[in-house]
Amino acid sequence: MTAFASPRPSAYAPYAPPCAPSGRVTAVPSLLDPGVERDPHPLYRTLRGNFPLVYDEPFGAWLISRYADVRAALADPRLVAPEPGPGLAPARREDGTHGAYRALVSGAIGDRASAALAAGVERTAYVLARRLASRQEADLVAEFCQWLPAAAAVAALGLPYEDTARVHAWCRTGLDHLGCHRPGLDAYLHPHIVRRRAHPGDDLLSELCAARPGGRPLPDEAVTDLAATVLGAAGETTARALASFLASLLDHPRQLDLIRARPELTGGAWAESLRRDPPLQIVPRRALEPIGPIPEGATVACLLGAAGRDPARFTDPDRYDAFRSDPGELAYGSGRHSCPGAPLARLTAEGGLRALLTVLPDLRRAPGPRPRPEGLISRSPRTLPVCPR
Numbered sequence: 087m088t089a090f091a092s093p094r095p096s097a098y099a100p101y102a103p104p105c106a107p108s109g110r111v112t113a114v115p116s117l118l119d120p121g122v123e124r125d126p127h128p129l130y131r132t133l134r135g136n137f138p139l140v141y142d143e144p145f146g147a148w149l150i151s152r153y154a155d156v157r158a159a160l161a162d163p164r165l166v167a168p169e170p171g172p173g174l175a176p177a178r179r180e181d182g183t184h185g186a187y188r189a190l191v192s193g194a195i196g197d198r199a200s201a202a203l204a205a206g207v208e209r210t211a212y213v214l215a216r217r218l219a220s221r222q223e224a225d226l227v228a229e230f231c232q233w234l235p236a237a238a239a240v241a242a243l244g245l246p247y248e249d250t251a252r253v254h255a256w257c258r259t260g261l262d263h264l265g266c267h268r269p270g271l272d273a274y275l276h277p278h279i280v281r282r283r284a285h286p287g288d289d290l291l292s293e294l295c296a297a298r299p300g301g302r303p304l305p306d307e308a309v310t311d312l313a314a315t316v317l318g319a320a321g322e323t324t325a326r327a328l329a330s331f332l333a334s335l336l337d338h339p340r341q342l343d344l345i346r347a348r349p350e351l352t353g354g355a356w357a358e359s360l361r362r363d364p365p366l367q368i369v370p371r372r373a374l375e376p377i378g379p380i381p382e383g384a385t386v387a388c389l390l391g392a393a394g395r396d397p398a399r400f401t402d403p404d405r406y407d408a409f410r411s412d413p414g415e416l417a418y419g420s421g422r423h424s425c426p427g428a429p430l431a432r433l434t435a436e437g438g439l440r441a442l443l444t445v446l447p448d449l450r451r452a453p454g455p456r457p458r459p460e461g462l463i464s465r466s467p468r469t470l471p472v473c474p475r
Contacts, residue, residue, distance in 0.1 A: 130392035206241020211441035244289025257321025326365035326466035
């Protein structure tokens, strides 16, 4: 039995432990080996070439590392998102009803709320950029990337601007891309949901409150869950992605100059950053049934960081090329697991870069050592020292 197609010999062919030329079973590398968190790419190359499907016992998961296999796994209905905690329960996240709810979020962002969101992103990005204009040196991560996505989510949902700091704290500590959240967020959103049901506006929260899938309004719990998903997607994950995006462009000033002259190229530059340096390096899935050697109930780790640099899929995969014709689409999920916050993240990146290039035309890396990306599951620069002028 095979699980997914692959352009090379399938990673999902009947499994046997890899053997050395002598016939001895070779040691299986692990994500928890020393040095991997500092630089996972040597391990990723080993996995793609020699262990495309392997059980990582210390990490407790089956690892999938090739682009075609990761893409297929993310869309496979037999692999579901694991239990997220106090957010969406698996039954609601995996059945057709929740799929329809997710479609409502994406549709609302794309159709009616995108203009308001873009305006909110632009307004906030210019405020943040102007605060840096007189500085000799600043940290773009702490002073720009960490704040802009949360403010964009606040604008998209129509929440009070003065609550941005509060929402930012939730995005940093209580939310993730799956919409997991603390009880405090439920209590905070409840009065806003009540008001939107009585007096809808043109924001995303109003769209969710007014939606009637199957002729009936969404229950408050579903509205809260989906709003939390948007906040999570536009919070820490997008902040990390934005940091990597800006770092890549600052490291390639000629490409940055071309984007400055042709801002319509920003979307491709953003997609290329997500390919090369995804903010989530590892996306877990749980097997609902046996899939080849993978037993029912096992955890499968889809290695986005490895898949995005697969040389079988991308030419010169370690190089950042803002004008790459086909950077792929994995960082914000695939199939029914695609993240509804992806359009919001793209608007945030495009609006944020536009504001920085307009307000800070001489923006460049600060002299000195360049901080390396950090993290195993989530990975990005933790600081980005720059000279705004």
